Amino acid sequence: MTLQFSLGAAAPETVDSACVVVGVYEHGVLSSAAAQVDAAAEGVIKRQLESGDISGKAGDCVVLFAPAGIAAKRVLVVGLGAQKSFDGARFRKACMDAARALAKLPVVEAVSYLTELDVPGRDSAWRVRIAALAADYAAYRYTATFKPRDKSPLPKLGTLTFAAGDDAQRGLEQACAIAEGVRFARDLANLPPNICNPIHIAEQAQAFANGQAQVSCTVLDEVEMEKLGFGSLLAVARGSVNKPRLIALEYKGGSEGDKPYALVGKGVTFDSGGISLKPGAGMEEMKFDMGGAAGVLGAFVAAVKMGLKLNLVCVVPSVENMPGGDSYRPSDVLTSLSGLTIEVLNTDAEGRLILCDALTWTAQQFKPQAMVDAATLTGACVVALGKHASGLMSKHDDLAAELLAAGEETLDRAWRLPLWDDYQSQLDSGFADVANIGGKSAGAVTAGCFLSRFTEGQRWAHLDIAGTAWDDGRKGLATGRPVALLAQWLLDRE
Incomplete structure (x- = not known):
């Protein structure tokens, strides 16, 4: 109830x-x-x-x-x-x-x-x-x-x-809409991976769209993505019998012709690490590796329920990362949708590999005025910021300031980490345009640097929510973050 x-x-x-x-x-x-x-x-x-x-x-x-x-x-x-x-x-x-x-x-x-x-x-x-x-x-x-x-x-x-008096009515209406988005995100992220696979996320997105007059949903399967050239995303999905999906929700709440805002969320429904297998202890928490997808979908729900007068797209690349006979390997070289080649040094750095293709596709398909991705991307961000703040990276100071302000307003706070070009050399590869990891130091930052290679010319920011998307422990639940932060950011853009 x-x-x-x-x-x-x-x-x-x-x-x-x-x-x-x-x-x-x-x-x-x-x-x-x-x-x-x-x-x-x-x-x-x-x-x-x-x-x-x-x-x-x-x-x-x-x-x-x-x-x-x-x-x-x-x-x-x-x-x-x-x-x-x-x-x-x-x-x-x-x-x-x-x-x-x-x-x-x-x-x-x-x-x-x-x-x-x-x-x-x-x-x-x-x-x-x-x-x-x-x-x-x-x-x-x-x-x-x-x-x-x-x-x-x-x-x-x-x-x-x-x-409270009638002056608080607007706040109550916003709360009800954002709460619905948070519950949507928590319900989705808490499901076990034998239920919540890429197809299930696509079905939930489609079901929401079916009930909203201003919302449409597009789902690409592995065949369609292969034709388009999603080489990086599809490589991650190869080891699993659960086939990948790219999910795109569109909300037309603004004027026709207005460029949309775009949210992109990492949707790895279970992350075993692939060939670079994770340790067994705590691996059950890797069902939460689609927390970014849950978060952007929840923010999309909140925006629609608030009836925001803007255009919005929400893109979710969703895969399962498993070891198998057809799994991608360390030392593989992948060709991304952007054309950049990627040397795989660790198959457990898979989130950035699905996001880079999704970010490229979102930019090409929708030409957004601003694009924000959310991802449970790195353990390094948890080490840096713990469970209280999400990591924020952007080369655009104005966009970073908007997101930080939204976090302070909602108490769903973020902290900005550097995205300086000084770190880019850690991603150098002798066999491809870029490596998928940058070594032991500054792991959260180099992950952001990797994504920045695929967002050139875009007003873009990255939220690393690895520390904030769920509570620790066997009974820990999804938190629904960063739904409130993103919903407030969108509310401020009206």
Whole structure:
């Protein structure tokens, strides 16, 4: 069941709800809504603070049941941490903490007053949007491959109302559209590779297009790609019985003749490493190697649902990288769609090999005004930036600034890495125009440098999301990043 959202402006002590949510800072500082509840309930929150039952520390959530003087049946008190350092990131965390706490209660609806909190530099629409996205993220459950379970006897939260006026309506509408895109991306990326193969991604893209009047879908199979000269992409796919697909979605939301924006996403539905086989430990996470594809598809869904007044294309090269009798090998020389030849030094550097052909085709076919690719491209980016920031590379300072700003606005942040020509010599080859890896040092940067060879003359940026596309561990789920970042970037282009 998808969580539904609405807006309301009643005083917290008067709301007849299963639960109202208020915030408390450390050192006994009450938010405005918490102070109103406390006054109506004759000091119940302050007494709990004095006794130590409520701390106000970030992440601390306490439920007060049916306090006298309050119309609501429960009050959920959420710790906000120190007031002086409260910012957008802490606000989002508080909203997520609240949503997780509400999910454990037998309530079908609740009203949150966290959206009335003062977040420096952020207006009501922003607070509602972030709160709704955080709640939707926390409410997400992956169920696709579990045995159907009996419904829980306890009711589940279905509607969450935010305390805000009509000025926040636009933020709520954007949140609902972006949340749909994030769920689309997470659902697709979480599927196992025996279900989510290149054909499945193509089917999901086609199904979405079929339901949208302004969207069309084109899918190229291996025969069509061979005729066109996708030599690099097809080489990666050779070792698998699951055949590759190139998927292109087009959205005509702008004026006829306007050049589109283009999103390109790496869609390796399982990456064994090929002949350069990966270690067995952790290989199960390589189903997430299509996180870039999931992310750009989710951003496309969000843009369509927001009804953005622009033209947009989303291109997904999708393959499975497997060892086999026909697999491509280290030392093979491939001829890409651009005509550049590539010496394969490692078959586990396959993402760039499918992206280079997809980027070339996108530029030739659509002549976009700007092109951004997203890919779980390098472990080196995870080493450099960890799980918090995506790596951003571009030779266009204005485009990089736009994407960085979109990341800050949505808290789906990126950090810029250099794309200097100084690094290009690491890709020199004695047998082809370029090698597919640049050695041990600056692995994320040299991967970006490789892609830059195929985007000459294009306004292009690359997002390495290897660290941000999924959570670690056997129970780690796809995050849906960078859907929010890309959706905001497109929203800013209207």
